[in-house]
Amino acid sequence: MADITLSPIPARQRRFQSLFTAVIGHRFLGHRKVQLALIILVPILLLTILAPVLPIQKPLETNLRAMMQFPSIEHVFGTDKMGRDIFSRTLAGVEVSLMVGLSVAAIALLFGMVLGTLAGFYGGWVDRIIMTVVDIFLAFPSLLLAIGLVSVMGTGIVPVILAISLADVPRFIRLQRSQVLSLRSRAFIDAARTIDASQYWLMSRHIVPNTLAPMLVAASITAANAILVEASLSFLGLGIMPPQPSLGNIVRDGQTYLEQAWWISTLPGAVILLIAIGLHFLSDGVRELLDPRSR
Amino acid sequence: MAEYAAKKLVQMLVTVLGVVTLVFFTLRLIPGDAASAMAGDTLSGEALEVLREQMGLDEPLIAQYFGFLRDLATINLGETITTRIPILELLVRALPITLTIALSTIALSVILSIPLGTLAAYMAHKGRTWLDNWLTGSAMVIDLMPPFWTALVLLLVFSLGLGWFPASGQLDWGNPRGVALRLALPVIVLSLAQVATLARITRTAVLEVLNEDYVRTARSLGWSELRVLFRHALKNAALPIATVVGLSFGNLLGGTVIVEFIFTIPGVGNLLVAGINSRDYQLVQTLIVLYALLFVVINFTTDLIYKTLDPRVQF
Numbered sequence: 158m159a160d161i162t163l164s165p166i167p168a169r170q171r172r173f174q175s176l177f178t179a180v181i182g183h184r185f186l187g188h189r190k191v192q193l194a195l196i197i198l199v200p201i202l203l204l205t206i207l208a209p210v211l212p213i214q215k216p217l218e219t220n221l222r223a224m225m226q227f228p229s230i231e232h233v234f235g236t237d238k239m240g241r242d243i244f245s246r247t248l249a250g251v252e253v254s255l256m257v258g259l260s261v262a263a264i265a266l267l268f269g270m271v272l273g274t275l276a277g278f279y280g281g282w283v284d285r286i287i288m289t290v291v292d293i294f295l296a297f298p299s300l301l302l303a304i305g306l307v308s309v310m311g312t313g314i315v316p317v318i319l320a321i322s323l324a325d326v327p328r329f330i331r332l333q334r335s336q337v338l339s340l341r342s343r344a345f346i347d348a349a350r351t352i353d354a355s356q357y358w359l360m361s362r363h364i365v366p367n368t369l370a371p372m373l374v375a376a377s378i379t380a381a382n383a384i385l386v387e388a389s390l391s392f393l394g395l396g397i398m399p400p401q402p403s404l405g406n407i408v409r410d411g412q413t414y415l416e417q418a419w420w421i422s423t424l425p426g427a428v429i430l431l432i433a434i435g436l437h438f439l440s441d442g443v444r445e446l447l448d449p450r451s452r
Numbered sequence: 453m454a455e456y457a458a459k460k461l462v463q464m465l466v467t468v469l470g471v472v473t474l475v476f477f478t479l480r481l482i483p484g485d486a487a488s489a490m491a492g493d494t495l496s497g498e499a500l501e502v503l504r505e506q507m508g509l510d511e512p513l514i515a516q517y518f519g520f521l522r523d524l525a526t527i528n529l530g531e532t533i534t535t536r537i538p539i540l541e542l543l544v545r546a547l548p549i550t551l552t553i554a555l556s557t558i559a560l561s562v563i564l565s566i567p568l569g570t571l572a573a574y575m576a577h578k579g580r581t582w583l584d585n586w587l588t589g590s591a592m593v594i595d596l597m598p599p600f601w602t603a604l605v606l607l608l609v610f611s612l613g614l615g616w617f618p619a620s621g622q623l624d625w626g627n628p629r630g631v632a633l634r635l636a637l638p639v640i641v642l643s644l645a646q647v648a649t650l651a652r653i654t655r656t657a658v659l660e661v662l663n664e665d666y667v668r669t670a671r672s673l674g675w676s677e678l679r680v681l682f683r684h685a686l687k688n689a690a691l692p693i694a695t696v697v698g699l700s701f702g703n704l705l706g707g708t709v710i711v712e713f714i715f716t717i718p719g720v721g722n723l724l725v726a727g728i729n730s731r732d733y734q735l736v737q738t739l740i741v742l743y744a745l746l747f748v749v750i751n752f753t754t755d756l757i758y759k760t761l762d763p764r765v766q767f
Contacts (some may be wrong), residue, residue, distance in 0.1 A: 286735055293470035300706030305740045308728040309478055337684045383599050389706075392600045393713055408600060412714070415604060416612050423608070426601030433596040 192440035196437035201428070205251045214242035216249040216402050225418040235420040237410060247425045250404040253397060254384045254432065259317055262376040262382035264322040270372065274360055276330065277337025287330065288390035294327040297336020304384055307395050317396045321383045332375055336368040370447035381433050388429050404429050456623025457756060464752045471617025471744045475737050476520050478514070482546060507533070507734065524741065533732050542723060542735075543742070549623060550719035552631075556639045561646035566693065568647070570686060574677075576655070577662045587655065591648035592636050599707050599723060601659070603641045603714045610637060620716055638711035646700060653696045657689035664688075691762050700746050 185191055204211070214220065216349035228235040234243035271282075276287040294302065306320035339350065341364070349363055384404075390396030391405025399406055404425050409423025487504045504510050508519060529539040567588065576584040606739065611619040617637050624630060661667060661686055670680045709721030715721070718740060727735035 254628050289470065289541070292467060293474050296471050296748050297740070298702030298705045300703070301709070301740065302745045304706075304709065304724065304728070305475070306478070308736050309481060310732075322490050342716070381596075388598055389600060389710060395725070395728055405600075408604065412604060415608050419608055421603070426598060426604065426747050429598050429601065430593075430596060434593065435599075437592065437596055 163246045167379075174416065185446060186333045188257055188442045190445065194435050194438035194442060197431055198439065200267055201251060201432060201435070202255075205248050205255070207347075208245060208248040208252075211245075216241070216246045217400055218242070221423060222411045225414065225421075227418075228424070230418055234424045237418070237421050238414060243407065243424060246299055246402040246405065247409050247428055249402045250407055250425060251432070253314065253401070253403045254387060254429070256314070257321065257387040258380035258384045261321045261325060262380040263323040264318070265329045265379055266372060266376045268322075270332050270365065270368075271335025272326075272364060273330040274337050274368075277334040278341060278356070278360055278364065284334075288334070291327040291330050295331075296326070297324070299324045300386055300389060303390060304393070306393060307390060312396060312398050312400075314397055317388050317390060320390075323387050324386075325383065329372065329379075333368055333372060334394065336371065336444045337364055340364050340367055374440055374444040374447065377436060377443060381436035381440070384429065384432060384436075453759065457513050460752055460755055462673045464748055467748055468745060471748070472521065472524060472741055473517075474743075475740055476517055477636050479733055479737055503533075503620060524738075529738050530734050532727075532735050534730050539735055539738050543720070543738075546669075546718060547742075548625075549713070549717060550721060551634075553635055553638055553642070553708050553711070553717070553719065554704050555699070556635065557642040557646060558701075560639060561643045561650055562693075562697065564643070565647045566652035566654050568653040570658050570681060570689075572651065572655045573658035573662060573685075574681065576659060577761070578652060584655070587651060591652050594644050594648040597645070599641060599645065600710050600714060603638070603711055606637055606641055607714065623718065634715075635717070638708075638717060641711050642704060642707045646704065649700060650693065650696060654689060654693055658685050659694045661685045661688045691758065694761060695754060695759050698750055698757070701750045705743055705747060 165362070182198055186195075218235070218241065220242075222240065223232070223236055224240045226232055226236040226240075232242050232244060234247060236242055237246075272287055276284040297305070303320045303325040306323055310316035323444050346359060346363055349359055350373055354363075387403065388405035388408070389397055391398075391403040392409045394406075394409065396405055397403035407425045408422045411418065411423075411425075414421055487500060487507055487509055501510075508516055511519070522528075527540065529543070531538050532542070572584045572587045575581065580635075607619060610616045617633050623634055667680060667684050670684050675683075708719060709724060711717070712719040712721035713725055720742070722743075724736065724739045724743075726732075727739060
């Protein structure tokens with residue numbers, strides 16, 4: 158055969174494939190732990206997004222003719238003492254959880270990156286000041302630090318996000334600093350210095366990109382952890398306050414009725430566990446994909 | 453060793469001073485001030501002034517700061533604002549309860565996880581991995597369970613359902629059996645997460661040691677498997693285990709707040725939650741400093757244990 162083509166795939170399709178690999182990555186979707194994570198997280202995410210259009214009672218709507226009902230087709234997770242639908246409240250709570258998880262991870266990542274890079278790159282008194290503050294923050298157990306901070310900042314979603322972030326940022330600063338310290342003395346940095354690269358250039362082009370992988374893994378672990386801390390705070394009555402549902406305060410509400418209506422507390426709590434397991438697989442998968450040694 | 457301990461001690465004192473300073477100034481960041489936040493709308497202008505004076509808020513900031521340091525150093529903790537009970541008195545009652553929970557949890561989880569982790573490592577070493585797989589999988593799930601949820605589920609099953617443990621009631625130190633039954637579930641809840649982590653660490657540490665040359669030498673000398681495991685493997689694996697026990701103490705303290713709240717146990721955690729709810733900043737600042745102090749002291753002790761267990765560690 159004379160007309161063998163070297164690329165049997167048409168150019169447009171090829172372009173699409175490389176786009177697909179770049180954006181989603183078949184390696185990412187082909188990884189077993191990532192698949193497990195998606196099997197758990199995607200349905201939860203879809204239900205949460207679709208909650209407003211699903212044929213279920215609104216989260217705040219009460220129905221005094223259907224109080225403390227056992228789970229049924231109409232009320233998948235049952236109802237509470239005011240006849241509110243636990244399933245729809247749980248979905249509203251998941252929305253809050255995800256918001257808290259993502260915000261905390263983003264804030265911790267951003268501040269950890271900037272302050273950790275500065276401390277590691279410049280050393281000297283910059284390093285000393287930043288690390289002294291970090292060490293003081295790390296002297297508090299993290300849940301207790303968050304509890305202390307909300308006691309000052311008050312309740313509600315923004316103070317909770319800020320409190321949990323403040324408790325987590327020091328860990329990110331420390332991680333980033335140690336990475337920068339080990340990169341700073343590497344040959345390629347010296348090489349860039351010899352061609353007169355500016356400090357900004359060194360940090361933004363050579364150092365930060367090389368620190369991204371562990372930081373992203375830490376961020377996904379932090380997201381899961383932040384969801385647990387928010388739920389714990391709300392459970393203690395120090396986080397997000399009723400009537401706004403959060404997974405923690407729904408569980409708290411049901412605690413009083415544990416004997417008569419076990420579903421109010423246990424089912425939303427199980428959803429927290431599911432989300433945590435999903436995020437755990439996700440971060441594990443991402444870590445294995447990004448770290449060539451553990452593949 | 454003494455020199456090392458002294459150096460660490462100085463470091464610890466600096467951290468403690470930093471902690472106290474941070475707590476002091478964070479509380480001064482409250483919009484308005486602590487007195488008006490505490491009083492809400494309940495007090496008139498004049499009564500508010502009296503409260504400010506009582507809390508020492510009318511003095512200059514620096515004087516307040518040094519006053520706070522002096523009070524803490526001389527354990528003059530003052531009274532709760534709302535109920536006028538000396539804070540020291542509250543702590544003398546609450547601290548032993550919280551410490552009992554925390555230390556029992558550490559004891560229980562060490563007793564359970566070391567044999568479990570060693571067994572898993574040993575079987576994995578021999579090529580039988582089912583226990584290993586099972587342990588890794590369940591450890592992951594247990595580790596991720598929200599403690600307040602675990603506590604409620606256990607409460608539901610073992611207290612309300614089976615009636616094995618009382619769900620409420622007085623804690624009377626004169627009745628050890630009653631105390632043990634009352635604290636059993638909280639300790640089990642907290643131990644679950646600890647065992648999950650510790651068993652995994654033990655497994656990894658022991659497995660690593662089992663592949664060392666000196667273990668093979670010990671075997672070639674004809675020693676029994678148990679003797680090899682205990683005299684060589686476990687002894688050398690003790691280091692990472694001790695470190696993790698120390699490090700997890702912080703999480704454990706956070707956990708005690710939650711279990712005390714759920715099982716209505718009058719420990720430090722319940723005091724803290726009550727203090728925040730009644731906006732008693734005098735109490736809250738003392739408790740937060742206390743928790744940090746406990747954590748820092750435990751970390752210091754872990755460091756020293758680390759140093760004692762492994763003479764190779766040089767700093």
